[in-house]
Amino acid sequence: MDRRITPFNGRVAHLSLKGQVEAERFVEGDRAVVVWGTVDLFPSESRACAMDRQLLLGEALRVLEYREGWAFVRACKDGYCGWTSARHVTTEFVPGATHRVSARLTHGYLEPDFKVTWRFRELPMGAQLHVFDTTDRWARVAVPAASDAVDRDRGYYERFVPASHLRALTDPEPDPVAVSERLLGTPYLWGGNSSPGIDCSGLVQMGCTLCGIPCPGDSDMQFRELGETLPPGTPPQRGDLMFWKGHVAWVADPDTLLHANVHHMAVAYEPINDAIDRIRAQGDGEVTRHARVMP
Structure with missing residues (x-):
């Protein structure tokens, strides 16, 4: 099981996992929302580990366990699970997001x-x-x-x-690349999910989410789930995705990528051929998938 999307922390598990894992308790979890702009999500009750992803103000959650100032949560948007500060979520009544x-x-x-x-x-x-x-x-x-x-x-x-x-929320945008272009220049942040800092998969998820396209949180999940795989040699068009091992980028136009990347330490445009050559030269291989998200 993938711990990132499995609502189980070794002690407490979601009811849906009965018969699949051994846990002290199986719970439905308390409905909650995020109360801070961006909230870091960790794989354990420690900030000494790398951040997995971030949650955003007003996002809906299920809190499965509170423990020593931490909350083990499952995001309703994409099922991502992890630990965050209990101060950053509330189970009190809040009018539903519109x-x-x-x-x-x-x-x-x-x-x-x-x-x-x-x-x-x-x-x-x-x-x-x-x-x-x-x-x-x-x-x-x-x-x-x-x-x-x-x-x-x-x-x-x-x-x-x-x-x-x-x-x-009932009025999705039409172009995920246009959404992502608003974040041009945003600093690169591993696991980041919004304008204070963002990574490659966060940029793709933001574009998809605001366009009403279901999208998982990490690039390997997006590789498996997003869009229709295109045959090698298919001319890229705006809105396509290009994948490498551990990386994903939007196609902004037939010659240009838009991606959050460590090379620029920001969301930046980059010529497609230059990116392919650079990524190959740095030892990260060839494009592993070319996918079309929008018809």
């Missing part, structure tokens, strides 16, 4: 006034919010609040976000 941040980054304002200098916090692309109502310029939203927050009297804050920075 919209997602579609801009690279936005802010939650205390009042619907661009000149208000006190802002709530930065909200990254992909963060999910409940919108109560909108004007031409502003959306009044519910932002999930931490259980131990001292300046709130319910499970969320009411804040104001520029309406143009949000998109309804």
